[in-house]
Amino acid sequence: MHQNLNKIKIITTATDGQSDGLTAKMLNYTLQYNLNQVDDVLIITDFKSPDVESICKKYNTQYIKTDKFYENGAPFDKGKALSQILKEEKHDWILHLDSDILLPRSFKEKINQINLDKNILYGSRRIIFEKLKNAEEWFLNNGNPEELSNHIPYGYCWGYFQLFNMKSIVIKKSNKDSIYPASGHVAEHDEWFRDKWGIMIENQYVKGRFLATENDLKVIGNIRELPFLVGHLGVPSLNNKLNNSFFD
Numbered sequence: 513m514h515q516n517l518n519k520i521k522i523i524t525t526a527t528d529g530q531s532d533g534l535t536a537k538m539l540n541y542t543l544q545y546n547l548n549q550v551d552d553v554l555i556i557t558d559f560k561s562p563d564v565e566s567i568c569k570k571y572n573t574q575y576i577k578t579d580k581f582y583e584n585g586a587p588f589d590k591g592k593a594l595s596q597i598l599k600e601e602k603h604d605w606i607l608h609l610d611s612d613i614l615l616p617r618s619f620k621e622k623i624n625q626i627n628l629d630k631n632i633l634y635g636s637r638r639i640i641f642e643k644l645k646n647a648e649e650w651f652l653n654n655g656n657p658e659e660l661s662n663h664i665p666y667g668y669c670w671g672y673f674q675l676f677n678m679k680s681i682v683i684k685k686s687n688k689d690s691i692y693p694a695s696g697h698v699a700e701h702d703e704w705f706r707d708k709w710g711i712m713i714e715n716q717y718v719k720g721r722f723l724a725t726e727n728d729l730k731v732i733g734n735i736r737e738l739p740f741l742v743g744h745l746g747v748p749s750l751n752n753k754l755n756n757s758f759f760d
Contacts, residue, residue: 518531519541519551519603519604519605520550520552520603520606520607520623520675521550521551521552521553521554521601521603521605521606521607522546522550522552522553522554522596522607522609523553523554523556523594523597523601523606523607523608523609523610524539524553524554524556524608524609524610524611525555525556525557525581525590525593525610526539526555526556526557526561526564526592526611526679527557527558527560527561527581528560528563528564529558529560529561529565529586529588533563535561535611536561536563536564536566536567537677537693538612538745539555539564539610539611539612540567540570540609540696541566541614541644541647541745542564542612542614542745543555543567543568543571543573543611544571544611545614545615545651546609546613546614546615546667547571547573547618549615549619549620550607550620552574552603553573553574554574554575554576554597555568555573555574555575555576556574556575556576556578556593556594556597557576557577558577558578558579558581558582559577559579565577577709578593578596578597580592580593580596581593582653584693589694589695589701590671590701590715591690591692591693591694591695591701591704591705593694594608594689594692594701595689595690595691595694596633596743598678598691598692599688599691600691602680602686603678604630604677604679605628605675605676605677605678606675606676606677606678607645607673607675608671608673608674608675608676608692609672609673610671610672610673610744611673612672612744612745613638613673613742613743613744613745614647614650614651614742614743614744614745615653615742615743616651616741616742617651617652618652618654618740619722619740622738622739622740623738626738628675628677629736630677630680631677631681631682631734632676632680632709632734632735632736633669633674633675633676633680633682633706633708633734633735634669634674634676634735634736634737634738635669635673635674635675635677635706635736635737636673636737636738636741636742637741637742638672638673638741638742638743638744639741639743639744640744641743641744641745645745647745650687650743651743654755656723657679662668669702669709669735669737670702670703670706670707670741671701671705671706672685672702672709672744673742674702674705674706675738678755682708682734686708691710692705693705704742705757706735708732709734709735710735719752721748727743749759
């Protein structure tokens with residue numbers, strides 16, 4: 513029996529402290545489209561991001577402000593902020609999505625064709641956009657990657673898109689205060705959470721490496737790649753440095 517998409521909730525962390533206001537600009541674009549794909553969205557922000565808060569109010573989106581990002585002098589601890597929310601979460605299916613990720617227009621249709629397994633962590637490859645107009649063309653083309661080649665051919669289940677079930681064995685076995693691992697480095701949160709779902713193959717820990725093609729689903733341990741791409745805005749050099757020229 514296929515899962516109902518309306519049971520999926522997007523949770524996004526969005527703060528402007530490290531992006532000089534660009535996170536709010538990205539969120540202003542992605543949120544208006546992603547809201548139509550799911551039943552519920554929650555934005556986790558801090559007390560120093562008024563632009564993010566304004567965007568949430570603009571789209572009537574629930575948001576929570578927390579200081580957990582900077583607890584114990586951390587520069588940005590996404591894991592602690594996420595865990596604070598996840599331990600009280602009532603939804604089953606959670607889509608942890610970055611603020612600069614655009615879901616394809618066909619997301620709802622495509623995800624409903626998949627019989628989701630609560631003990632699997634799902635990820636998606638991404639297509640990188642150097643300009644906002646390219647993202648708009650891709651979205652209007654229903655997320656069709658055939659005419660675009662600027663995508664990451666083999667990826668990992670990074671934190672920009674992680675779909676999981678709160679009733680999974682992995683989550684149940686996690687410490688409630690560290691469901692999403694804490695770290696002083698942004699990328700480590702994503703890796704450590706992903707590693708909870710990995711397996712041993714020939715004595716090598718694969719950390720959830722994707723071996724699937726766009727037309728194939730292949731399970732590596734408890735991780736599966738979904739057969740579609742998502743759009744990633746504002747990382748033209750693949751180095752996570754946002755640039756205002758993206759909006760030109």
